[in-house]
Amino acid sequence: MTRFTFNVNGSDTQVDAPDDMPLLWVLRDLMGLTGSKYGCGIGQCGACTVHLNGEPIRSCLLPVSQIAGQSITTIEGLAQANELHALQEAWIAKDVAQCGYCQSGQIMSAAALLCRNAQPSDADIDVAMAGNYCRCGTYIRIREAIHAAALSVDATAKTGAQS
Amino acid sequence: MTPKNKTALASSISGQTSRRDFLKVTGLVGGGLALAAAAPGWAQDTKKLVGGGDFNAYVQIRPDGRIVIYSGSPEMGQGIKTSLPMIVAEEMGADWDDVIVEQTSEVDTDRYGRQSTGGSYTVYLNWQMMREMGATAREMLISAAAIVMELPREELRAEDSRVRHLLSDRSRSFAELASLAQEQPMPAKADLQFRDREDYRILGTSKSQVDSLQIVMGQGDFGIDTRVPNMLYGSYVKCPAVGGKLVNANIADLKALPGIVDAYKVEGNGDVRELLDGVGIVGTSTWAVFEARKMLNATWDERNANKDSWSAFTAFANQQGNVGAEVLHEQGDVDSALEDPDNTVISSFYEYPYLTHLCLEPMNCTAHYRPGKNGGKDHLEVWLPTQSGPRFQTLAKQRYGLEKDQLTIHVKRMGGSFGRRTSGEYICEAIELSKLSGQPVKLTWSREDSMRHDYFREGGFCRLRGAMTKDGKLAAWEEHTIGTAVNGKPSRWTGVHPSTFPIATSAHARGSLTTYPMDTPSGPWRAPFSNTHAFVSQCFINELAEAGSRDHVELLIEMMGEPRWLEPKTFRAMNTERAIGVIKLAAEKGGWGRVMPAGRGLGIAFYFCHAAHVAELAEVSVDDQGKVTVHKVTAAVDVGPIINRSGALNQVQGSIIDGYSAMAGQKITMEDGRIQQTNLDRYPVLRIDAAPEVDVHFIESDYDPTGLGEPALPPLAAAVANAMYAATGRRVRSMPLLDAGYRV
Numbered sequence: 001m002t003r004f005t006f007n008v009n010g011s012d013t014q015v016d017a018p019d020d021m022p023l024l025w026v027l028r029d030l031m032g033l034t035g036s037k038y039g040c041g042i043g044q045c046g047a048c049t050v051h052l053n054g055e056p057i058r059s060c061l062l063p064v065s066q067i068a069g070q071s072i073t074t075i076e077g078l079a080q081a082n083e084l085h086a087l088q089e090a091w092i093a094k095d096v097a098q099c100g101y102c103q104s105g106q107i108m109s110a111a112a113l114l115c116r117n118a119q120p121s122d123a124d125i126d127v128a129m130a131g132n133y134c135r136c137g138t139y140i141r142i143r144e145a146i147h148a149a150a151l152s153v154d155a156t157a158k159t160g161a162q163s
Numbered sequence: 164m165t166p167k168n169k170t171a172l173a174s175s176i177s178g179q180t181s182r183r184d185f186l187k188v189t190g191l192v193g194g195g196l197a198l199a200a201a202a203p204g205w206a207q208d209t210k211k212l213v214g215g216g217d218f219n220a221y222v223q224i225r226p227d228g229r230i231v232i233y234s235g236s237p238e239m240g241q242g243i244k245t246s247l248p249m250i251v252a253e254e255m256g257a258d259w260d261d262v263i264v265e266q267t268s269e270v271d272t273d274r275y276g277r278q279s280t281g282g283s284y285t286v287y288l289n290w291q292m293m294r295e296m297g298a299t300a301r302e303m304l305i306s307a308a309a310i311v312m313e314l315p316r317e318e319l320r321a322e323d324s325r326v327r328h329l330l331s332d333r334s335r336s337f338a339e340l341a342s343l344a345q346e347q348p349m350p351a352k353a354d355l356q357f358r359d360r361e362d363y364r365i366l367g368t369s370k371s372q373v374d375s376l377q378i379v380m381g382q383g384d385f386g387i388d389t390r391v392p393n394m395l396y397g398s399y400v401k402c403p404a405v406g407g408k409l410v411n412a413n414i415a416d417l418k419a420l421p422g423i424v425d426a427y428k429v430e431g432n433g434d435v436r437e438l439l440d441g442v443g444i445v446g447t448s449t450w451a452v453f454e455a456r457k458m459l460n461a462t463w464d465e466r467n468a469n470k471d472s473w474s475a476f477t478a479f480a481n482q483q484g485n486v487g488a489e490v491l492h493e494q495g496d497v498d499s500a501l502e503d504p505d506n507t508v509i510s511s512f513y514e515y516p517y518l519t520h521l522c523l524e525p526m527n528c529t530a531h532y533r534p535g536k537n538g539g540k541d542h543l544e545v546w547l548p549t550q551s552g553p554r555f556q557t558l559a560k561q562r563y564g565l566e567k568d569q570l571t572i573h574v575k576r577m578g579g580s581f582g583r584r585t586s587g588e589y590i591c592e593a594i595e596l597s598k599l600s601g602q603p604v605k606l607t608w609s610r611e612d613s614m615r616h617d618y619f620r621e622g623g624f625c626r627l628r629g630a631m632t633k634d635g636k637l638a639a640w641e642e643h644t645i646g647t648a649v650n651g652k653p654s655r656w657t658g659v660h661p662s663t664f665p666i667a668t669s670a671h672a673r674g675s676l677t678t679y680p681m682d683t684p685s686g687p688w689r690a691p692f693s694n695t696h697a698f699v700s701q702c703f704i705n706e707l708a709e710a711g712s713r714d715h716v717e718l719l720i721e722m723m724g725e726p727r728w729l730e731p732k733t734f735r736a737m738n739t740e741r742a743i744g745v746i747k748l749a750a751e752k753g754g755w756g757r758v759m760p761a762g763r764g765l766g767i768a769f770y771f772c773h774a775a776h777v778a779e780l781a782e783v784s785v786d787d788q789g790k791v792t793v794h795k796v797t798a799a800v801d802v803g804p805i806i807n808r809s810g811a812l813n814q815v816q817g818s819i820i821d822g823y824s825a826m827a828g829q830k831i832t833m834e835d836g837r838i839q840q841t842n843l844d845r846y847p848v849l850r851i852d853a854a855p856e857v858d859v860h861f862i863e864s865d866y867d868p869t870g871l872g873e874p875a876l877p878p879l880a881a882a883v884a885n886a887m888y889a890a891t892g893r894r895v896r897s898m899p900l901l902d903a904g905y906r907v
C-alpha cells in the first residue's frame with residue numbers, strides 16, 4: 001500500500017493503493033467514480049477510457065503508481081460548472097446510447113479527439129474511435145454526434161469572437 | 164442548448180428521487196393522482212379490462228405539475244423505459260417535457276404486470292394496457308375539470324398537460340386538477356376511447372431516451388456500479404470445463420493475499436443455471452479478488468465435465484446427407500419434385516458458429532443476505548441486472564425458500580443483455596458469498612468468466628436442397644439442420660419451424676434434424692433460431708434464384724403468393740402482403756437492379772420473426788485482397804406504427820451493425836470442453852470504421868405495434884453474403900468471414 005497524490009477532475013486527491021492497481025479500479029472501487037467502465041481489462045474495448053493530462057488512455061491497463069502528481073479527467077468531470085460538454089449535449093440530442101455502457105468511454109475518446117482536432121473528418125473519427133467497442137452498434141450516431149458537437153463548438157467560438 | 168435547458172438538465176438529474184421517497188413527498192403535500200397507489204381496485208380492474216392482461220406501470224401527477232410514469236420492464240438498451248411511457252403520455256394528453264420516468268424499484272407482478280423483457284414482446288404485450296392507463300387518467304382529469312369549470316365533459320379535451328375547453332380559451336392544468344381527479348370514478352373499459360393516429364403528438368416522434376443525461380454523465384444505473392455500505396467485492400472461479408467438481412484449492416494461500424478478506428470452497432448443486440462448484444473470494448476491491456485468482460491453485464474432477472469439441476462436431480456434420488435422422492415436418496410431395504428430371508436441383512451446405520453474448524457490462528450481482536435475528540425471518544436484498552425480476556423471485560423461493568416479503572429487489576439497468584441475463588447462477592454465486600461472509604457482496608465476473616460461462620448462441624450446420632422448375636418456379640424446399648442435443652434432447656434453439664419462411668409458403672417442403680451431443684450451455688441470443696435460419700435459408704433462396712435464372716426479388720415476391728396471414732387469428736403471424744411490402748420497398752430504396760462496377764454487388768434478404776417483417780438490401784464490395792466493405796444497408800421494416808422513431812431507428816441500425824459484427828469476425832470454439840476465446844483479443848468485434856451506412860424505412864401499417872429489439876438482425880448476414888456473391892461470384896456459406904479468408 002502506497003499513498004498516491006494526483007488530480008482527479010480538478011481536485012487534488014490522495015489514495016492508498018497497491019502500486020500495481022490499475023487506475024480503473026482506483027477510480028471505481030476506491031473513489032466511487034463508477035462512470036468509467038470495466039469491459040475487458042486488456043485494453044481492447046475502451047469502456048474504461050479517461051484522460052491523463054488530456055490524452056485518452058485505457059485506465060484498466062495503467063497502474064496507479066504511474067500517475068502520481070498528474071491530472072486525470074473522467075466522464076464525471078467532463079461537464080464544467082454545471083454545463084455539459086458539447087459532446088454530452090450532442091449525445092443527448094442524437095439519442096446515441098442504447099444500453100449506454102460503452103458511452104462514457106466513447107465520449108472521453110471523442111473529447112480528446114476534439115481537443116486536438118476541432119473539425120475531425122470521418123477518417124479522423126475512424127482512427128480516434130477505433131479502440132472503443134459498442135456491442136449495441138451505435139457507431140452511426142456516435143459519428144453524427146461528434147460532427148454535431150464539432151459544429152456547435154465551432155459556432156460558439158465564432159459567436160464569441162464577434163461579441 | 165439554452166442556459167435554461169442546462170439548468171433544467173442539472174436539476175432533473177439531481178432531482179431523481181427513489182419511488183418510496185417520492186410517495187412520501189406527495190403524501191405529505193396531500194395531492195396527486197396516483198393510479199394503482201391511490202386506487203387499489205385498479206390492478207384488478209385492469210386485468211378484467213384487458214381480459215387477463217397484466218398491469219405494468221402507473222401514473223402519478225405531482226403537485227408541481229410533473230407527471231411520473233413508472234416503467235416496470237427492465238431496460239437493457241432496447242429503449243422500453245422510454246417507449247412504454249410515451250404510450251401512456253400520449254393517451255393521457257401529457258406534455259412529454261413534464262414527464263419523469265421512474266423504474267419501479269420493486270418486483271410485484273400483481274401490481275405492475277409482467278416485469279420481464281425478451282423476445283421483442285414488451286411493446287406488443289403492453290401496448291393496449293399502456294393506452295388504457297393513459298386514457299383512464301385522462302378521463303378522470305376531464306371529470307375533475309368538468310366539475311371545476313362547470314362545463315360538460317364532451318366540450319373538454321386533454322392535451323399538453325392541461326384540460327382545455329374546446330369552445331373557449333379556458334383551461335386547467337393537470338396539476339391543478341390532480342387531487343380532485345383521483346376521487347373521480349374510474350371509467351370502465353367499454354367507455355375508454357383512444358386517440359386517433361392522426362392526432363398523435365408524442366407517438367411516432369423522436370424522443371431521446373429518458374436516461375440519456377445520466378448516461379452521458381457517467382451516472383447510468385448499472386448493476387456493476389452498485390455500492391452499498393460495508394460491501395465486499397467478490398469473484399467466483401469455476402472449472403473451465405462446465406461441470407467439473409472442485410477437489411482441492413489453496414484457500415489458505417488466497418486468504419493471505421493483500422486485499423483479500425476471505426476465500427471459500429463452495430459446493431454447488433450441479434445446476435449450471437444455479438450454482439456450480441467453485442472457489443469464492445471476497446476482498447476490498449475488484450482488483451484484489453481478480454489478482455488473487457491468478458494465485459489460485461485448484462484441482463477439479465472432470466470425469467463428468469463438459470468434453471465438447473467443435474472440430475468433432477464439424478467432422479460429424481460434414482458426413483451428413485440431405486435428409487436428417489428425424490423428419491420433423493413435411494408438406495406436399497418433396498421427393499417427386501426432387502426426382503423430376505425437368506427440374507433443376509441444387510444442394511448446399513452451410514455453417515454457423517457458436518457465439519457469446521458479449522454484453523459489454525460483464526455479469527454481476529450485488530447481494531446482501533441477512534439471517535433472521537431472534538427467530539425472525541431471513542431477508543435477502545439484491546441489486547440485480549436481469550431481464551426478469553419475477554424469475555428471480557421463483558428462484559429465491561425454490562432454492563432458498565424465501566417468500567416475496569423476504570426479498571428486496573432492485574432491478575438495475577443492464578449494459579446489454581441480448582437474452583443473456585435470464586439465468587440464475589450469477590445471482591446464486593453472489594448470494595452464496597454474502598451468506599458466507601456475512602456482508603453485502605458485489606460479485607463481478609471477469610470478461611473471461613463472462614465469455615467462458617455463457618449460454619451461447621449455438622453453432623450448427625444446415626444442408627439445403629431445392630428444386631426449380633424449367634420456368635423458374637420453386638418446386639420443392641428441403642432443409643436438414645445438424646444441431647445439438649443436451650442429454651439426448653434437441654436444443655430449444657435448433658430444429659425445424661414450419662411457420663418460418665420459406666417452409667410456410669412452399670407447397671412442397673421438408674425439414675429434418677440430426678443432433679449431435681454437446682454439453683456447452685446454449686441459450687437465446689438476439690433473435691434466437693432466426694439469426695441462423697435467416698442466414699442459411701435466405702442465402703439458399705439466392706442460390707435457387709440463380710439456378711432458375713430468376714431475379715431474386717421477383718422470386719421472393721412470387722414465393723409469397725396471394726395476400727394472406729400464414730397462421731389464422733393472430734396478427735403476430737407472417738402476412739404475405741406485409742412481406743411483399745417490405746421486399747419491394749427495400750428493393751426500391753436500395754436501388755435493386757442497378758448496374759454495379761466490378762467487385763461491387765447488391766444482395767437482398769427477407770425474414771419474418773418476432774411479428775416483424777423485415778427486408779434488407781446490402782451494397783458490398785470485395786477487393787482483390789479479399790477486403791470486404793459493406794457500404795450501405797437499406798432496411799424496410801413493418802412493425803406497425805412506430806412508437807419512438809429515434810429509438811426504433813437506433814434498434815434497426817444497431818441490429819444491422821451487431822449482425823455484421825457477428826458475421827464478420829466472431830466465432831467461439833471449444834475443445835475438451837474448454838472455450839477457446841475468452842476475451843476480445845481472440846474474438847474480433849466490429850469497429851466504427853467498418854460500420855456501414857444504414858438507411859431505414861418503416862411501413863407503419865395499421866396493425867398494433869410490435870417490438871424491434873431483435874428482428875432487424877437476422878436478414879443482415881444473408882443480404883451481405885448475397886451481395887458478396889454478386890460482387891465476386893463466390894458463395895459465402897459459412898460465418899465468420901475472417902475464417903473464410905476475408906478481411907473486414
Ligand code: FES
Nearest residue numbers: 039040043046060
Ligand atoms: S476495460 Fe479497459 S479497454 Fe476494456
Ligand code: FES
Nearest residue numbers: 100102134135136
Ligand atoms: S450502447 Fe451498449 S455497448 Fe454501446
